[in-house]
Structure formats: C-alpha cells, structure tokens
Amino acid sequence: MDFRLTDDQRALQAGMRSLIAAHHPRERLRALADSPSPAGPRAPDPVLWRALGEAGFFSLRLAEKDGGAGLGTPEAVLLFEEAGRALLPGPLVATHLAAGLVTGAADGDCAVTALDGPGAAEHLASADAVLLLDGPVVRLLHTGAGAAPRALRARPVRCVDPTTPLHLVRQLPRAQDSGPPALPVDAARMRREAALLTAAQQLGSAFRTLELAVSHARHRTQFGRPVGGFQAVQHVCAEMLVRAELARVAVYAASLAVEPGEPAEIAAAKLLADSAAVRNARDCLQVHGGLGFTWESDVHLHLKRAWLRSRQWQPPADSEELLANTLLGDASHIRERGPANDATDVLDAENVTA
Numbered sequence: 087m088d089f090r091l092t093d094d095q096r097a098l099q100a101g102m103r104s105l106i107a108a109h110h111p112r113e114r115l116r117a118l119a120d121s122p123s124p125a126g127p128r129a130p131d132p133v134l135w136r137a138l139g140e141a142g143f144f145s146l147r148l149a150e151k152d153g154g155a156g157l158g159t160p161e162a163v164l165l166f167e168e169a170g171r172a173l174l175p176g177p178l179v180a181t182h183l184a185a186g187l188v189t190g191a192a193d194g195d196c197a198v199t200a201l202d203g204p205g206a207a208e209h210l211a212s213a214d215a216v217l218l219l220d221g222p223v224v225r226l227l228h229t230g231a232g233a234a235p236r237a238l239r240a241r242p243v244r245c246v247d248p249t250t251p252l253h254l255v256r257q258l259p260r261a262q263d264s265g266p267p268a269l270p271v272d273a274a275r276m277r278r279e280a281a282l283l284t285a286a287q288q289l290g291s292a293f294r295t296l297e298l299a300v301s302h303a304r305h306r307t308q309f310g311r312p313v314g315g316f317q318a319v320q321h322v323c324a325e326m327l328v329r330a331e332l333a334r335v336a337v338y339a340a341s342l343a344v345e346p347g348e349p350a351e352i353a354a355a356k357l358l359a360d361s362a363a364v365r366n367a368r369d370c371l372q373v374h375g376g377l378g379f380t381w382e383s384d385v386h387l388h389l390k391r392a393w394l395r396s397r398q399w400q401p402p403a404d405s406e407e408l409l410a411n412t413l414l415g416d417a418s419h420i421r422e423r424g425p426a427n428d429a430t431d432v433l434d435a436e437n438v439t440a
Contacts, residue, residue, distance in 0.1 A: 089338070091164075095160070095161060095164060098157075098161055098164060098165070099164045099165070099167070099168060101141070102141070102143070102164075102165050102168045102169075103168050103171075103172075105137060105138075105141050106168060106169070106172045106174060107172075109131075109133065109134045109137050110131075110134055110172055110174055112384070114131075115172070115173055115175075115249070115384070115387070116384075118175060118248075118249050119248045119249050119387060120381075129197070129209065129211070129212030130175060130176035130177070130197050130209065130212065131175075131176075134174075134176075135176065135194045135197065136193070136194040136195065137194070138178075138194050139192065139193040139194020139195065140193070140194065142154070142155045143165055143178075143182070143194075144181050144182050144184075144185045144191055144192050144193070144194060145185045145186075145192035145193070146161060146162050146165065146182070147159065147161075147162055147182075147185070148185055148186050148192060152186055153192060154185070154186070154192065158341075159279070159282070159341045159342075160338065160341040160342060162182065162283060162286075162341075163282065163283065163286040163337060163338065163341040164286075166178065166179070166182075166283045166284075166286035166287050166290070167286045167287070167289050167290040167293075167337075168290060169287055169290065170286060170287030170288060170289060170290030170291045170294075170363075170395075171290035171291065171293060171294045172290075172294075173249065173291065173384075173387055173388065173391055175249045175250065176197060176209060177197055177198060177199040177200070177208055177209045177213065178283075178287075179200070179280050179283045179284055179287075179399070180198045180199045180200035180217055180280070181194075181196075181197055181198045182283065183198075183200065183217065183276055183279060183280060183283075184198035184200075184215065184217055187217075187224070187226065187269060187271065188214070188215045188226065190214070191215075196214035196215065197209060197212055197213050197214060198213060198214065198215045198216070198217060199213040199216055199217070199234070200216065200217035200218075200219060200280065201216060201217070201218055201219065201220065201238075201255060201258060202219040202220055202273075202277055202280075202399070203220045203258065204255055204256050204257055204258060205254070205255065206243065206245075206252045206253070206254055206255075206397070206398075207234075207238075207240065207252065207253050207254075207255055208250050208251065208252055208394075208398075209250070209251055210234045210235055210238070210240055210251070210252075210253040210255075211232055211234065211235055211242070211251060211253065212232070212251075213229065213234050214228075214229065214230060215227060215228050215229060216229060216234050216237075216238070217276075218258055218259070219273045219276055219277050219280075220258050220273075221273055222272075222273055222274070223268045223269060223270070223271060223272070223273055224268070224269045224271040224272075224273045224276060225259075225267065225268050225269070226267060226269055227259070234253075235253050238253075238255045238258070238259075239255075239256070239257070240253035240254060240255045240256075241253065241254055242254075245394065246390045246393055246394065247387070247390040247391050247393070247394045248387075248390070249387065249391070250391070250394060277399065277400070278349060278352050280399045281352050281353070281355075281356045281399040281400040282337070282340055282341060282352050282355060282356070284356065284359075284395050284398055284399045285333075285336075285337050285340070285352075285355045285356040285358075285359035285360070286337055286341075286359070287395060288333070288356075288359035288360055288362065288363035288392060288395050288396070289330070289333050289334055289337050289359045289362065289363070291363045291366075291367070291388050291391060291392055291395075292326075292329065292330040292333060292359070292362035292363045292366045292367075292392075293330050293334075294388065295326070295363075295366045295367045295369075295370040295385065295388050296323070296326045296327060296330055296366055296370070298370050298374075298384070298385060299322070299323055299326060299366075299369065299370040299373040299374070300314070300323055302373055302374050302377075303319050303320075303323060303373055313373070319373060322369050322372060322373055323369075323373065325369065326365075326366045326369050326370070329358075329361065329362040329365060329366055330362050330366060332358055332362070333355070333358040333359040333361070333362040333363075336351075336354050336355040336358045336359070337355045337358075337359055339351065339355070340352045340354070340355035349408060349412075350408060350409055350412040352400075353400060353404075353405040353408045353409050353412075354405070354409060356399070356400050356405050357402055357405040357406065357409070360392070360395070360396040360402055360405075361402075363388070363391075363392035363395065363396070364389065364392045364393065364396060367385060367388045367389035367392050368389065370385045370388070371385050371386070371389065
C-alpha cells in the first residue's frame with residue numbers, strides 16, 4: 087500500500103497555502119497581534135472566512151449532494167496543517183465540524199465555536215453558534231454574534247496568545263433543563279475529530295518553526311561563519327526535524343483510522359503533535375538567540391499558540407492516560423474528553439491565560 091500523498095492531495099495543499107498567503111499574509115498576523123482591540127483580539131476577518139468557505143475549507147468533508155467536496159479526513163488534515171503553519175486565527179475546527187449542522191458554516195457566512203465541558207472557549211464573543219460536546223450527543227446553542235458569553239455566563243480572560251480571545255465558562259446548560267436542542271450526531275466521534283484536526287494545526291506550526299530555525303541558522307553569522315555550521319546548532323535542528331516527522335506520521339496515520347474512530351491512535355497523534363509544536367518553538371527560540379525573544383519575531387506567536395492548542399481537545403494528560411490504559415489492555419473505564427470534571431477543567435483553562 088502506498089501512503090505517499092497523491093498528486094491531487096498535493097495540489098489541494100498547495101492551493102490552500104496560496105489562498106492563505108493571499109488573504110492572511112504575515113503583515114495581517116502581525117497587525118492582529120500588535121493592535122488588539124480594547125476588548126481583546128478582533129473577530130475572524132469576514133473576508134478571510136468567506137474565502138475559506140468558497141474554497142471548501144469548511145465543507146470539504148460534506149457529501150457532494152449537500153454542497154461539499156465529498157473528500158475525507160486525510161484531506162482535511164492537510165488543510166488544517168497549512169492553517170497551523172500560517173497561524174490562521176479563528177475557530178477553524180469548530181466551524182469545520184459544524185458544516186452541515188449550522189446554516190452558513192459550510193460557506194463561511196458564520197463562525198462557530200465549541201465546548202466539551204467547562205473551561206476556555208475561543209472566539210466566543212464573535213460566534214454565531216456554539217457546539218456543546220459534553221454528552222453522548224451534540225447540542226447546538228444558537229446565540230447570534232456577541233450573545234454567546236451572556237448565554238453561557240462566561241467572562242473574558244486574557245490569553246497568552248494575543249491573537250486568540252478566550253472566555254471562561256464555568257458551567258454548561260444541562261440537557262434536562264430544556265437546554266439547547268440535541269442533534270443526531272455522536273459527540274464522542276466529533277471530539278476525536280476535533281482532537282485530530284487540532285493536532286494537524288500543531289503539526290503545521292512545528293514544521294514552520296523548523297523552517298524558521300534552519301533559515302536563521304543559514305543566514306546568521308557569528309565568528310565569521312553561519313551559526314548553522316556549529317555542531318550544537320545542527321543537533322538542535324536535527325532534533326526538531328525528527329519530532330516533526332514523527333508527529334506527521336502519527337497524524338497522517340490517525341487520519342486514515344478516524345473513520346472507525348480509533349481513540350488510541352488519535353490520542354497518540356495529538357500527544358506527539360503537541361510535543362513537536364511546543365518543543366520546536368522553544369528550540370527555534372534557542373537557535374535565534376536573543377533575537378528570538380523579541381516581540382518583533384514571530385517565534386513567540388507559534389509558541390503561545392502551541393501552548394493554547396495543547397490544552398484543547400484532549401490535553402496531554404488525557405492522552406497519556408488513555409494510551410497507558412490501552413497498553414495495559416484495560417481502557418474500558420477511561421472516558422474520552424467528554425462530560426467535564428468541572429474543577430480540573432476550569433483550572434486547566436486558567437493555565438492558558440495570563
């Protein structure tokens with residue numbers, strides 16, 4: 087069996103990279119990071135959001151009869167990898183999962199965020215709807231832009247990532263209290279898909295910081311030679327490459343297994359991708375030296391986004407526990423990221439805020 091990308095998949099990935107470069111260049115990312123609004127980072131750019139919708143980013147996995155491209159999870163992973171590489175802002179994962187469930191989500195006409203329990207919700211103030219994945223089925227909370235924080239009694243918190251606004255939700259509406267209507271969708275499966283797509287974003291960020299480190303090592307000179315000529319720097323860059331490639335293999339393999347929904351494979355992919363994104367960003371800072379710690383460098387944006395993504399959709403501790411019990415042959419009592427442990431999840435949310 088040939089696991090290499092097909093020509094169509096490579097073309098799809100290249101097309102998405104070109105679209106992101108045209109609608110979300112580095113200058114726009116820096117403007118978003120440097121000039122946040124008084125209430126926090128702005129809502130997703132509607133022009134960018136509609137461009138993604140028109141390109142099929144959100145409707146990629148919808149059937150053709152429903153207006154989608156009819157492609158699968160492996161292709162979605164490739165697009166989300168490109169999104170992570172460019173630090174594309176917005177609730178991309180939730181809006182992608184909401185295509186076909188929320189009117190306008192597939193076309194990029196609305197933004198949708200999601201929660202799998204009490205904790206931090208991204209872009210809640212600009213969301214037109216919220217997917218609640220804290221039970222066996224998905225519940226849909228229609229709010230309208232700006233109304234979700236009031237509906238969920240959420241308070242804004244400052245995030246370490248200056249491009250991602252967060253609200254802290256301490257309690258979700260209960261289903262038995264005439265809460266949001268339930269949809270005939272398996273919430274556990276959707277949580278697994280969210281974890282995998284988030285891992286793909288982490289993968290893209292890990293490779294981007296590798297590129298930044300190698301480029302700097304080639305062009306920065308010290309003692310009359312490029313710093314990339316020093317063995318210590320070469321070892322750091324080599325370790326970054328190994329981490330990123332291991333994560334790539336795990337994420338791509340999990341994308342093939344997500345149809346039956348193998349929890350352990352997705353947990354391993356998320357764990358490796360989180361580690362690659364965070365550790366590669368840290369090593370990239372090290373390669374850049376003092377320059378890497380300046381605000382003008384983009385490296386800190388990758389590190390902060392990696393920290394945030396690692397706490398979303400199956401954090402490392404959850405993945406490690408699931409994998410450990412799977413290896414021990416007794417994973418039946420280990421739940422996936424479902425109904426939340428309120429105290430623990432709220433503390434986790436506060437750990438990604440400044």
